[in-house]
Amino acid sequence: MRLTTVLAAVVLFAGAAAVAAPAPVAPTSDADPEDGAVRDGVYENAYFGLSLPLAQGWVKGLDGPLPSTRGYYVLANLTPAEVPTATMLIAAQDLFFEPTPVANAAEAVQRFAVSAGPASGLTLSEPPRQVMIADIVFSRVDYEGAGLYHTLLATDRRCHVLSFALTARDPEALDRLARSLDDARWTSTADEAVPLCVRQQPAAERRARALSAALAPSGEPVPVRLIIAADGRVQHVHVISAPQATAELLTLTLARWAFGPYLRNGQPIAIETGVTIGPLR
């Protein structure tokens, strides 16, 4: 454990040391964003290749809701086990399904900052800016209101804006909480195990529209994340939000899809994309 880690943990958590820095979790193709969990004092998420040790005395809080029809995930609520002095909300927004999409994490943080004016009851204490945490580029904004202090950190990660919303009752505690992210370990998403994020795959979208017309489903559109292997076969289907029977039907159906290979620099590569199956309005 690095000395700085120990010092931060001592100051923040009254002498309690953080769990030892973990080995990074390798991203896998069949993991889904919501599959993360706290194990042995470490929040691990194989989809995002993230391992974040919880400071001693911190625990996983209440479970968040299931992933939404907009492709939004509450990944973890972290909180002190005893007195609620601070919280860390880890969330992710899929770039495929947000009705008011942003291009990246910087835009997401900027959008938040614009909405966090006086009419929102919040005051920006530091404007949006880029910071490096554990060798990862984050966009950061700090704000406060009603005696609470907040930091929103967001980074681009596998077709998602991955965010860390930190809240504390005093600015010093908030700063220490932000610095606790130094202890996170990230696996590179540049390696071949991680498919390329492709926002729009025309062939898949055409197929989705045809399926929507055939199924004539009612209700909310169903967002589906696809991983398409280098040979064009659908390798993984992730129905993000749907009733169970619908999810099972779509998983079976979409797993049979195949497309022409996606080429980058003339070479076929695996991609990750999203399609929506839903009512044709």
Added chain:
Amino acid sequence: MTSSRTSRRIAPRRSARKLAGLMVLAAPFLAVTSHAQAPQATPSPQGAQSLVVDPGPRGGPPDAGGSLNGLGTLDLNLFNAAKVRFQEIDSVSGGISGETGVGLGPRFNLNGCAGCHAQPTIGGTSPAINPEFAVATLDGARNTIPPFISLHGPVREARFVLNPDGTPDGGVHDLFVITGRSDATGCNIQQPDFADALRQNNVIFRIPTPTFGLGLVENVPDSNLINAVNSEAGLRQSLGISGQFNRSGNDGTITRFGWKAQNKSLLMFAGEAYNVEQGVTNELFPDERETNANCQFNALPEDSTNVTLTTESNSPASDYSSDIVNFAAFMRLSAPPAPAPATPVTMAGRGVFLSIGCNGCHVVQQTTAVSTFTNQATTFQPFSDFAVHSMGQGLADGITQGNASGNQFRTAPLWGLGQRLFLLHDGRTGDLIVAIEAHASNGSEANQVIANFNMLPAMQKQALLDFLRSL
């Protein structure tokens, strides 16, 4: 229903000793209201116990119940006549003095709209004295009071989660039957076995939703609702909030009435309630739910358009219209509840409301299209996005309605909250603090907002409660 009845309050009085201690902490805030819940010790970040208190329902005359501003004379006449119709009391065939409405039962929860929609005045929600208690044995009926109904508790309807074969039920199972009533000779059906349903944890409850100002809600274009949600996208994503709209299976537009936003329009809302809650068949819901042949006493539908004048108000539109059209008109043309005048404390509380993220779901403001009735677009403050949100295991009722799943509920509009007695979908509490805390449980979108609430200093917490009771 008179204001003298509905002005009674059920808030427990605090002990003098507790009150004295509380005054030290919260004296600046108590000017807002006159009735308070018992003070609660809530955990503070410092580990000490801080006392904050729900001020309780706001006293004084009802700040609701009038007509929408800007109505012309004919529409105002319709509103007033429809309000009278809303107070109609039904019996089985309309032959009992004072109960001249036709069509009660065979199964029902109450015999009139205004009995349930009564607090703080006609059109509101559950009153202090539960009218279900008296109607159980009215006119010779022999109903027993289910264990979840009490004289000073909330008006409740009951829904069963599952059918006996394990398939989803979700429907309303009326509390009472007309068996034994003087106007239901020969009918001999039994009440549902609520004791067994309770034993099997197979019954959930809903209380009446207030109807004030709902014409404004009906008249918000879908695009405005969507834009209101999208404008808060950044805030919501920093708080773990998502949500979705419930939609009509017929035309795909956003539905917005009822605890799960399951009803498309006020007419649908009225027609469904008339049949389900009172057993009165109508032009939208023309079939009796209970088909026992010995309990059918009227031609169907029991409520329909009047082709000849049967009543003579000063509104022919009302007189010719069916009951459900009148009920819808009363709701559509009613004014929104008026908040108490703002004070420095409630203004501070409003700031707290915004800064901890309550407005992520309880969107403050919405704007209507130009109204046929007022010839203008209106911006109003319902404090709801009218979307459905996952509210966690603690509030889940296991009932699916349209796109709303078993743990999803429409964001309850907070306007008029200051004069409500019973809170949450099932009326389980009258204490605002308990209601707020109930928003947090595994699976809830509100967990971070409630964590923020719990981290607030006591002064801010109290200001928030006072603000909410000023609505």
